[in-house]
Amino acid sequence: MIDTPHQERHTISIIVDNEAGVLARVIGLFAGRGYNIEHLTVAPVDLEGNESRITVVTTGTRKIIEQIKAQLDRLVPVHRVGDLTDEGPSVERELALVKVTGDKQQRLEAIRVAEAFRARRVDSTPNSFVFEVTGKSEKIKAFIELMSELGLEEVVRTGVAALHRGKKVL
Amino acid sequence: MSSKALTGAAIIVKSLEDLGVDVIFGYPGGAVLPIYDELHEHSKITHVLVRHEQAAVHAAEGYARSTGKPGVVLVTSGPGATNAVTGLADAMLDSIPVVCLTGQVPVQLIGTDAFQEADTVGITRHCTKHNYLVRKSDDVSAVIHEAFHVATTGRPGPVVVDIPKDVQILTSDKIHNGPIEHRSYRPAFKGDDAAIKKAVELLAKAKKPIFYTGGGVINSGPKASDLLRKLVRLTGAPITSTLMGLGAYPASDPLFLGMLGMHGTFEANHAMHDCDVMVCVGARFDDRVTGRIDSFAPKSKKIHIDIDRSSINKIVHVEVPVVGDVAAVLEVFLKFWKKGKHKLDNAALKKWWGEINENRKRYCLAYPKRRDVIMPQYACERLQELTKEKDVYFTTEVGQHQMWAAQFLKFEKPNRWMTSGGLGTMGYGFPAAIGVQMAHPKALVIDVAGEASIQMNIQELSTVMQYGLPVKVFILNNQYMGMVRQWQDLNHEGRYSNSYTASLPDFVKLAESYGATGLMCEHPDDLDATILKMMEIDGPVIVDCRVEKLANCFPMIPSGAAHNEMILPDEDEIKEFEGGATLV
Numbered sequence: 030m031i032d033t034p035h036q037e038r039h040t041i042s043i044i045v046d047n048e049a050g051v052l053a054r055v056i057g058l059f060a061g062r063g064y065n066i067e068h069l070t071v072a073p074v075d076l077e078g079n080e081s082r083i084t085v086v087t088t089g090t091r092k093i094i095e096q097i098k099a100q101l102d103r104l105v106p107v108h109r110v111g112d113l114t115d116e117g118p119s120v121e122r123e124l125a126l127v128k129v130t131g132d133k134q135q136r137l138e139a140i141r142v143a144e145a146f147r148a149r150r151v152d153s154t155p156n157s158f159v160f161e162v163t164g165k166s167e168k169i170k171a172f173i174e175l176m177s178e179l180g181l182e183e184v185v186r187t188g189v190a191a192l193h194r195g196k197k198v199l
Numbered sequence: 200m201s202s203k204a205l206t207g208a209a210i211i212v213k214s215l216e217d218l219g220v221d222v223i224f225g226y227p228g229g230a231v232l233p234i235y236d237e238l239h240e241h242s243k244i245t246h247v248l249v250r251h252e253q254a255a256v257h258a259a260e261g262y263a264r265s266t267g268k269p270g271v272v273l274v275t276s277g278p279g280a281t282n283a284v285t286g287l288a289d290a291m292l293d294s295i296p297v298v299c300l301t302g303q304v305p306v307q308l309i310g311t312d313a314f315q316e317a318d319t320v321g322i323t324r325h326c327t328k329h330n331y332l333v334r335k336s337d338d339v340s341a342v343i344h345e346a347f348h349v350a351t352t353g354r355p356g357p358v359v360v361d362i363p364k365d366v367q368i369l370t371s372d373k374i375h376n377g378p379i380e381h382r383s384y385r386p387a388f389k390g391d392d393a394a395i396k397k398a399v400e401l402l403a404k405a406k407k408p409i410f411y412t413g414g415g416v417i418n419s420g421p422k423a424s425d426l427l428r429k430l431v432r433l434t435g436a437p438i439t440s441t442l443m444g445l446g447a448y449p450a451s452d453p454l455f456l457g458m459l460g461m462h463g464t465f466e467a468n469h470a471m472h473d474c475d476v477m478v479c480v481g482a483r484f485d486d487r488v489t490g491r492i493d494s495f496a497p498k499s500k501k502i503h504i505d506i507d508r509s510s511i512n513k514i515v516h517v518e519v520p521v522v523g524d525v526a527a528v529l530e531v532f533l534k535f536w537k538k539g540k541h542k543l544d545n546a547a548l549k550k551w552w553g554e555i556n557e558n559r560k561r562y563c564l565a566y567p568k569r570r571d572v573i574m575p576q577y578a579c580e581r582l583q584e585l586t587k588e589k590d591v592y593f594t595t596e597v598g599q600h601q602m603w604a605a606q607f608l609k610f611e612k613p614n615r616w617m618t619s620g621g622l623g624t625m626g627y628g629f630p631a632a633i634g635v636q637m638a639h640p641k642a643l644v645i646d647v648a649g650e651a652s653i654q655m656n657i658q659e660l661s662t663v664m665q666y667g668l669p670v671k672v673f674i675l676n677n678q679y680m681g682m683v684r685q686w687q688d689l690n691h692e693g694r695y696s697n698s699y700t701a702s703l704p705d706f707v708k709l710a711e712s713y714g715a716t717g718l719m720c721e722h723p724d725d726l727d728a729t730i731l732k733m734m735e736i737d738g739p740v741i742v743d744c745r746v747e748k749l750a751n752c753f754p755m756i757p758s759g760a761a762h763n764e765m766i767l768p769d770e771d772e773i774k775e776f777e778g779g780a781t782l783v
Contacts, residue, residue, distance in 0.1 A: 045383070046382055046383055049332070050320060050321075050324070050332075053321070053324065054324060057324055057325060061325050092512065092516075095512060096509065096512070096513055099508045099509035099511070099513075100509045102508060102509070103353075103354075103507060103508065103509055105328070105329040105349055105381075105383065105384045106382075106383055106384075107383055108382070108383040
């Protein structure tokens with residue numbers, strides 16, 4: 030492993046025991062050792078609710094990325110650590126809710142843009158909309174940028190969820 | 200599982216008993232009284248009452264490091280737990296197996312800022328290998344068994360089990376016994392054969408090999424030290440050790456170059472710098488070892504044997520990583536080495552040793568042989584000479600005295616040397632000596648101390664008196680925080696900001712006030728007699744050994760310099776005293 034001078038962006042998936050404090054252990058590791066977190070999602074993923082899947086998008090040099098995975102792997106409640114960026118093709122999605130306000134021409138324009146992005150209107154009042162948009166982070170970013178001209182008020186994003194493509198599993 | 204219901208506190212003590220615990224270091228308080236009630240006049244478990252919770256953890260570390268068994272601590276909630284934090288961080292950085300049971304406020308009061316409540320699991324998350332909050336008495340036994348499993352396997356470390364008071368009082372019939380099947384924790388043990396084969400082949404081709412070994416060899420157990428000795432002698436390659444690894448390879452062996460690193464020997468550091476193949480065994484390329492990274496062993500290929508995958512490539516890039524337990528890996532390594540009939544290139548090795556032996560002639564540990572004042576190095580030399588036939592264990596505090604002890608004491612066996620390596624905790628050595636003495640009641644246990652460090656846990660004099668522990672504290676008293684003063688000399692133009700300790704106690708009277716013996720030694724002519732007297736006294740002794748106040752610890756790699764940029768002792772100063780020297 031030779032270190033790269035440039036920053037790489039990696040999507041890392043972690044399967045953990047769904048126990049109290051486990052998220053704090055993972056996040057605390059990033060904070061304590063000075064690693065970046067760009068996105069974070071976490072929820073139980075098995076039917077019994079015993080295991081959670083944490084997805085972290087992080088940046089760092091190659092050496093830091095390898096160190097992050099090794100450090101995560103030695104946490105006691107961690108079952109598996111996978112690097113979706115390294116391990117073959119993966120599919121990444123993010124969901125955002127975007128609130129815009131305005132009237133008449135602005136509303137029509139917002140609806141047009143939303144249709145182009147296949148965003149759904151999940152809430153609608155005479156002077157506001159909430160759009161639900163899913164896709165890659167770049168698509169979400171582009172949508173928000175366009176909406177900022179059209180009465181953008183508030184945004185919430187789930188952060189990235191990601192899986193390997195094909196039959197491969199973590 | 201047993202059908203008879205017991206209180207949580209009774210289950211805790213029974214579990215400890217089942218796990219073979221014979222000594223607990225602790226301090227009672229409101230949130231652990233049910234456990235203390237169970238320990239009252241207990242037939243199998245001795246509780247050692249320390250005088251500060253930090254000392255309890257260091258004592259447990261001393262016990263663990265001198266026995267290879269986990270050390271056990273019991274403290275109360277809130278301040279009991281927070282006082283233990285320094286000890287836990289110390290055990291974390293030095294990979295010492297410690298299980299620390301902390302009391303907690305009752306479950307329904309957690310989060311209410313109750314009396315003596317602290318978020319112990321939150322506070323200790325970063326300074327433990329793992330920690331637990333036990334919310335049901337049904338879980339107590341299994342969690343304690345799991346805590347011991349986690350603390351002692353893989354890369355060892357401290358584990359905290361936080362137990363609310365009501366959990367100690369409520370009853371359960373669930374009592375775990377036997378091995379732990381953990382859901383996710385799978386520490387590495389056996390190294391990958393292919394990687395070991397690659398390592399063997401790389402070493403076999405070396406012209407300038409060196410073994411660089413650390414605390415991982417000690418942690419792996421006595422078998423690892425045996426295998427290391429076999430392998431090193433079979434190859435005939437030089438070996439150096441970190442501070443943590445001293446004793447894994449005998450100091451008296453001619454292949455041993457002494458300690459490496461910031462205050463390591465000239466020959467060890469130069470051999471590291473010039474080597475072409477480095478075999479790192481159970482060490483972690485700490486900054487105090489490597490010096491400047493970009494000029495660390497620049498011509499070398501490296502093999503790194505470590506049980507913790509995250510140690511590999513953390514600081515220094517290595518060509519051949521082997522993740523596994525030192526003993527397990529070395530066993531296979533030796534097998535492959537013998538099977539392949541490998542042998543180092545004899546001519547190259549001879550040339551390599553020629554270079555090393557030239558460097559040895561620099562006598563990097565030389566110091567002025569003063570007749571008027573005790574040189575701290577001389578005191579360490581005499582300590583070594585006069586105790587070498589004894590069953591002796593040394594602990595230290597942190598600072599110059601620690602480095603002099605590491606340079607001048609000669610360890611032939613593992614588990615004989617207890618010092619705070621990673622965290623550098625002043626106040627470590629005295630309580631650690633208590634733990635060692637509890638494990639080895641008949642042995643000679645000496646804490647080499649400084650007058651500043653010893654005051655950080657001086658209250659433990661009361662503990663050694665209560666339990667009749669004949670711990671010897673040998674203070675190299677120079678009235679300065681010597682290492683701070685040395686750095687101020689080197690980096691701050693001699694401005695001794697706050698490194699001189701005014702108003703030192705009279706250590707002799709201090710010892711006597713607790714009922715211990717205090718000895719004072721001010722002149723080189725009295726040194727041997729004082730050390731012998733200290734050893735003869737069957738009880739705790741404090742020696743106030745007044746040493747040269749401004750002696751600096753050399754050789755030294757200045758912070759941020761490379762292995763071949765060492766500062767050596769001043770030869771003119773040494774020569775000045777050579778003429779009249781009768782001291783050797």
